[in-house]
Amino acid sequence: xxxxxxxxxxxxxxxxxxxxxxxxxxxxxxxxxxxxxxxxxxxxxxxxxxxxxxxxxxxxxxxxxxxxxxxxxxxxxxxxxxxxxxxxxxxxxxxxxxxxxxxxxxxxxxxxxxxxxxxxxxxxxxxxxxxxxxxxxxxxxxxxxxxxxxxxxxxxxxxxxxxxxxxxxxxxxxxxxxxxxxxxxxxxxxxxxxxxxxxxxxxxxxxxxxxxxxxxxxxxxxxxxxxxxxxxxxxxxxxxxxxxxxxxxxxxxxxxxxxxxxxxxxxxxxxxxxxxxxxxxxxxxxxxxxxxxxxxxxxxxxxxxxxxxxxxxxxxxxxxxxxxxxxxxxxxxxxxxxxxxxxxxxxxxxxxxxxxxxxxxxxxxxxxxxxxxxxxxxxxxxxxxxxxxxxxxxxxxxxxxxxxxxxxxxxxxxx
Amino acid sequence: xxxxxxxxxxxxxxxxxxxxxxxxxxxxxxxxxxxxxxxxxxxxxxxxxxxxxxxxxxxxxxxxxxxxxxxxxxxxxxxxxxxxxxxxxxxxxxxxxxxxxxxxxxxxxxxxxxxxxxxxxxxxxxxxxxxxxxxxxxxxxxxxxxxxxxxxxxxxxxxxxxxxxxxxxxxxxxxxxxxxxxxxxxxxxxxxxxxxxxxxxxxxxxxxxxxxxxxxxxxxxxxxxxxxxxxxxxxxxxxxxxxxxxxxxxxxxxxxxxxxxxxxxxxxxxxxxxxxxxxxxxxxxxxxxxxxxxxxxxxxxxxxxxxxxxxxxxxxxxxxxxxxxxxxxxxxxxxxxxxxxxxxxxxxxxxxxxxxxxxxxxxxxxxxxxxxxxxxxxxx
Numbered sequence: 198x199x200x201x202x203x204x205x206x207x208x209x210x211x212x213x214x215x216x217x218x219x220x221x222x223x224x225x226x227x228x229x230x231x232x233x234x235x236x237x238x239x240x241x242x243x244x245x246x247x248x249x250x251x252x253x254x255x256x257x258x259x260x261x262x263x264x265x266x267x268x269x270x271x272x273x274x275x276x277x278x279x280x281x282x283x284x285x286x287x288x289x290x291x292x293x294x295x296x297x298x299x300x301x302x303x304x305x306x307x308x309x310x311x312x313x314x315x316x317x318x319x320x321x322x323x324x325x326x327x328x329x330x331x332x333x334x335x336x337x338x339x340x341x342x343x344x345x346x347x348x349x350x351x352x353x354x355x356x357x358x359x360x361x362x363x364x365x366x367x368x369x370x371x372x373x374x375x376x377x378x379x380x381x382x383x384x385x386x387x388x389x390x391x392x393x394x395x396x397x398x399x400x401x402x403x404x405x406x407x408x409x410x411x412x413x414x415x416x417x418x419x420x421x422x423x424x425x426x427x428x429x430x431x432x433x434x435x436x437x438x439x440x441x442x443x444x445x446x447x448x449x450x451x452x453x454x455x456x457x458x459x460x461x462x463x464x465x466x467x468x469x470x471x472x473x474x475x476x477x478x479x480x481x482x483x484x485x486x487x488x489x490x491x492x493x494x495x496x497x498x499x500x501x502x503x504x505x506x507x508x509x510x511x512x513x514x515x516x517x518x519x520x521x522x523x524x525x526x527x528x529x530x531x532x533x534x535x536x537x538x539x540x541x542x543x544x545x546x547x548x549x550x551x552x553x554x555x556x557x558x559x560x561x562x563x564x565x566x567x568x569x570x571x572x573x574x575x576x577x578x579x580x581x582x583x584x585x586x587x588x589x590x591x592x593x594x595x596x597x598x599x600x601x602x603x604x605x606x607x608x609x610x611x612x
Numbered sequence: 613x614x615x616x617x618x619x620x621x622x623x624x625x626x627x628x629x630x631x632x633x634x635x636x637x638x639x640x641x642x643x644x645x646x647x648x649x650x651x652x653x654x655x656x657x658x659x660x661x662x663x664x665x666x667x668x669x670x671x672x673x674x675x676x677x678x679x680x681x682x683x684x685x686x687x688x689x690x691x692x693x694x695x696x697x698x699x700x701x702x703x704x705x706x707x708x709x710x711x712x713x714x715x716x717x718x719x720x721x722x723x724x725x726x727x728x729x730x731x732x733x734x735x736x737x738x739x740x741x742x743x744x745x746x747x748x749x750x751x752x753x754x755x756x757x758x759x760x761x762x763x764x765x766x767x768x769x770x771x772x773x774x775x776x777x778x779x780x781x782x783x784x785x786x787x788x789x790x791x792x793x794x795x796x797x798x799x800x801x802x803x804x805x806x807x808x809x810x811x812x813x814x815x816x817x818x819x820x821x822x823x824x825x826x827x828x829x830x831x832x833x834x835x836x837x838x839x840x841x842x843x844x845x846x847x848x849x850x851x852x853x854x855x856x857x858x859x860x861x862x863x864x865x866x867x868x869x870x871x872x873x874x875x876x877x878x879x880x881x882x883x884x885x886x887x888x889x890x891x892x893x894x895x896x897x898x899x900x901x902x903x904x905x906x907x908x909x910x911x912x913x914x915x916x917x918x919x920x921x922x923x924x925x926x927x928x929x930x931x932x933x934x935x936x937x938x939x940x941x942x943x944x945x946x947x948x949x950x951x952x953x954x955x956x957x958x959x960x961x962x963x964x965x966x967x968x969x970x971x972x973x974x975x976x977x978x979x980x981x982x983x984x985x986x987x988x989x990x991x992x
Contacts, residue, residue, distance in 0.1 A: 545906040547946060548970060548986040550798050551868040570970050 204311035207342040207350035211359040213304035214244035236260035309435035346431035370429040375402030447533020472510035481506035482536030487520035490531035613691025618683030626701040629658035633697040645697040694735040752810035757836025765804040771797035778865030781820040825860025878965035883935040886962040892930040896920030897947035899928035906988040953983040
């Protein structure tokens with residue numbers, strides 16, 4: 198394999214949630230700040246500042262344990278709206294440099310900057326510029342890894358954390374990888390690591406020296422994968438639009454809502470929007486999930502799979518309403534609907550014979566709904582009007598005069 | 613009990629009854645069959661509680677010589693024995709003598725032929741379920757071969773996957789001296805009828821007969837020329853042949869209102885050579901995907917083009933002459949559904965009628981035999 202230039206960047210925000218909290222409340226600076234759920238509700242830590250990490254506090258650790266390790270812990274409840282906002286700003290910075298941005302979560306992304314040299318300089322220069330820009334625009338610190346592949350880039354950003362900047366050149370791959378423990382290989386979890394150790398494989402260098410076929414025999418297909426990675430071979434591309442798995446919308450009410458009619462109207466509004474979004478992307482979905490969170494944070498989901506995939510609001514709503522009837526009454530702080538099992542509209546659909554047998558084709562109180570073909574034709578017309586005159590140009594009568602609920606797209610955590 | 617029976621006769625009866633016997637049951641007694649010897653016949657009974665069979669071998673004396681010699685069926689001592697079905701059938705089949713003697717001693721049943729014998733442990737006959745018997749009230753009479761043909765024309769379209777209980781059977785109704793069978797899985801539907809003599813009623817309540825029961829009915833009909841009797845009861849349907857009575861518990865459910873699906877008038881009418889259409893469909897279907905298989909049919913005057921398409925594999929194209937008068941039309945079907953229907957097409961020419969590419973396609977596969985297939989639609 199010819200040595201390829203490092204063109205992949207991995208940018209990882211340092212203690213993202215905790216850093217945002219500290220940025221917005223400077224009096225917290227230097228304190229062991231954690232974001233997470235309260236210990237009396239079996240909460241866990243979602244992010245820990247570096248000051249907290251000194252005590253051994255880690256993310257995903259039960260809050261109660263974190264408190265034992267660090268009695269002076271400052272525990273803050275998560276505020277995802279603020280984190281999402283910051284994440285959007287950061288992702289926007291990435292996209293100023295390259296369209297090839299693959300977000301992994303709110304605070305982490307791969308970037309492929311090959312071909313951007315004439316505009317912005319080489320990958321190392323771009324990495325430095327991005328790191329600078331993030332700090333100046335958001336006041337947050339990122340660690341950046343620059344390497345020829347995704348695996349190495351992620352490893353690089355991790356090696357030099359926090360406030361890191363690490364480049365792995367093709368000719369230093371071996372010297373970087375060899376001394377690292379095998380657990381640093383992407384895909385080697387604690388169990389695989391244990392099995393490797395029992396075979397005398399402690400470091401990535403040990404793994405790379407093994408015969409490939411021995412590793413494959415021992416670990417199957419994943420053996421080939423980890424052996425490749427141990428040699429720094431990783432051909433995965435940076436894919437900006439990963440295939441969507443679901444499409445949904447949910448909303449936390451300003452005040453808990455008990456009235457079912459009110460909840461149904463909220464659902465209707467979501468279903469119309471979700472369906473519109475699906476149509477806009479040329480998708481159809483088959484599984485409808487209702488999510489409901491009660492005032493006490495108990496969260497229920499109810500799911501139903503339709504006989505045929507749909508992207509029509511009324512079809513989704515009929516199912517969502519049916520699911521709402523299945524959850525016990527009580528004040529809800531959040532309600533949402535999600536459609537998954539997505540397929541391209543160009544995928545052929547087997548028509549069914551007895552439409553009236555499908556409950557989702559039945560309207561409110563058992564009234565018959567227009568046939569799919571009719572509804573599709575009408576929807577097509579409505580969509581045209583909405584695209585020309587705005588989303589509120591045509592609304593369902595029952596939603597007239599209501600503010601359109603701005604839901605947070607539950608499926609799309611990344612901006 | 614002691615009986616002496618022609619081996620082939622006994623084997624045949626055991627084989628018929630064994631068809632209903634479950635190989636594994638939560639009620640182990642059902643894995644047995646019940647032999648009842650009376651003065652004038654040996655009866656073999658079996659059931660899985662959904663379907664049950666009563667097979668009768670009448671006594672005969674073995675008179676005559678050579679090929680004309682009657683088989684021997686003799687009851688020396690009337691009685692009852694409940695024995696494991698599978699073992700009994702296998703043992704009798706593999707015996708080499710021409711006659712078999714069955715005798716009960718205490719808890720055992722001895723099956724013997726010449727110097728070979730086995731001794732099977734029996735089950736208390738009181739544990740064996742009661743099996744209905746036909747009585748004297750047949751509702752209709754139909755030629756065995758006609759009945760089998762009717763079942764073969766329709767039963768394949770019944771639902772197989774779990775979920776829609778009422779579609780897991782074949783709907784049977786009698787109307788105006790015709791026995792009608794309908795089966796559907798919600799995506800295609802087969803409908804066929806045949807004349808029958810029905811007395812004393814000329815109309816029965818529609819009954820949903822489980823597909824398995826229908827297939828068993830066909831299996832007990834040995835002679836296609838024999839008239840068989842059908843009886844539709846409150847919750848079971850019975851069929852009586854010369855040797856056997858068989859009962860199937862009806863499916864308690866609402867069969868979909870299928871009549872509305874059968875198009876009355878169609879704007880597009882195609883006639884095609886059934887064999888050629890089968891060949892061309894199979895050809896292009898090779899290139900369709902595994903999920904949502906679709907073959908597009910594009911019609912122009914007297915011309916049919918077929919396209920099989922799959923995202924990963926490419927596209928296949930075939931053409932054939934047909935009779936078609938309109939300017940153009942297009943429709944797509946799951947080729948498997950159409951091919952399954954064509955398999956039981958009884959005439960050389962198959963007729964296809966449809967209105968739009970989203971409306972049902974009606975295939976005429978023979979006299980009083982139609983097959984409806986819902987199309988596959990693809991958004992542009």
